[in-house]
Amino acid sequence: MSAKEVKVYSTPECPWCRRVKKFLEDNAIAYQDFNVAEDSAAREEMISKSQQLAVPTIFIDDEIIVGFNEALLKEKLGL
Amino acid sequence: MRELIIVGGGPAGMTAAVYAARKRIDTLLLSKDIGGQPNLTAGIENYMGYQYIEGFELMQKFEEQVRQFPLEQRIGQDVTALSRLDAGFEVRTDNGESYQAKAVIIATGKRPRPLNVPGEERLRGRGVTYCAICDGPLFAGEKVAVIGGGNSALEAADDMVKIAEHVYLVSLTPFTGDQILIDRAKDASNLTVFLEHEVVAIAGSSRVEGIAIRDLKSGEEKSLEVGGVFIEIGLIPNSELAKGLANLNRLGEIEVNCACESGVPGLFAAGDVTDVPEKQIVVAAGEGAKAALQAHKYLQRL
Numbered sequence: 001m002s003a004k005e006v007k008v009y010s011t012p013e014c015p016w017c018r019r020v021k022k023f024l025e026d027n028a029i030a031y032q033d034f035n036v037a038e039d040s041a042a043r044e045e046m047i048s049k050s051q052q053l054a055v056p057t058i059f060i061d062d063e064i065i066v067g068f069n070e071a072l073l074k075e076k077l078g079l
Numbered sequence: 080m081r082e083l084i085i086v087g088g089g090p091a092g093m094t095a096a097v098y099a100a101r102k103r104i105d106t107l108l109l110s111k112d113i114g115g116q117p118n119l120t121a122g123i124e125n126y127m128g129y130q131y132i133e134g135f136e137l138m139q140k141f142e143e144q145v146r147q148f149p150l151e152q153r154i155g156q157d158v159t160a161l162s163r164l165d166a167g168f169e170v171r172t173d174n175g176e177s178y179q180a181k182a183v184i185i186a187t188g189k190r191p192r193p194l195n196v197p198g199e200e201r202l203r204g205r206g207v208t209y210c211a212i213c214d215g216p217l218f219a220g221e222k223v224a225v226i227g228g229g230n231s232a233l234e235a236a237d238d239m240v241k242i243a244e245h246v247y248l249v250s251l252t253p254f255t256g257d258q259i260l261i262d263r264a265k266d267a268s269n270l271t272v273f274l275e276h277e278v279v280a281i282a283g284s285s286r287v288e289g290i291a292i293r294d295l296k297s298g299e300e301k302s303l304e305v306g307g308v309f310i311e312i313g314l315i316p317n318s319e320l321a322k323g324l325a326n327l328n329r330l331g332e333i334e335v336n337c338a339c340e341s342g343v344p345g346l347f348a349a350g351d352v353t354d355v356p357e358k359q360i361v362v363a364a365g366e367g368a369k370a371a372l373q374a375h376k377y378l379q380r381l
Contacts (some may be wrong), residue, residue, distance in 0.1 A: 011216045011217070014214075016118065037216030053286065053307070070154055071174075
């Protein structure tokens, strides 16, 4: 199975963002984390691609998940 | 048929799970998520044993404790229906599964109350948010509105005056939050307060562009140009499952006696979804323990 590219768009104090990251770490999934509170380029990318103003937003290759949805993450990551 | 199904994975549900497992009750824990409302709380200073702990971290500790026991868990399944059978109950989940048990504990907590105004649902995640702590930083430098007059709204306003260009705080009533938070809000130079105003609509095509508010006294309407709307008007109980089975009070909470019994034999409820006074983590955990022990007694009598 080839590894999927996983990007997490998050803010520092957001509890659901931390849950997403912990879930990925517990499942040994490598991911890139973008702090959209500070990284305005990442914020724009997140908003333009997802049409959402909400964190966490997760890109798994071209699929977009908004919020911490463990079942959906498992499905999209093939866990 | 299993012995017990616990619906909900917050403090009440997880505590009930540990107590049930220790009684070796054949239990299934079903929940949409793990942690519940404390996940959205920053710091907790009144859960005994911890002088300070973040809500998220406390719920991780709860979760680790649940995992110490051989207990069946299905997380990520939202229970959508509960019905009575001859010898127990059946629950159905949003992914089409159904499970049966002799007893059920409902510990489904509460969720943010929506405003129920035009535009709200359509613009959810597009400027309308119910999690200021999560999404606040996305509105840096913009004008935003915070709706509500209680502690959550005042705290959200206090956070947002540091991030946003301007904050409008709109409350249907005079402030109901703590004086210390009201004073802090009044000190901010980039905050405008509209008390006794109702939100009429949220406007915008693909993103929030503004809100319409109405002065309850004069009836005068105003439009405010904002990019974000933070809705902090309290919580409603996730008690839909119990409708038609147990009694709900006027707030929609499940009525229980001091033994967490709903009045329907074998149907128990615990935590914030019930009419037990004081919505606190320590109270919910205690109620969860009681519900599991009462369910154990009930199952033994069968």
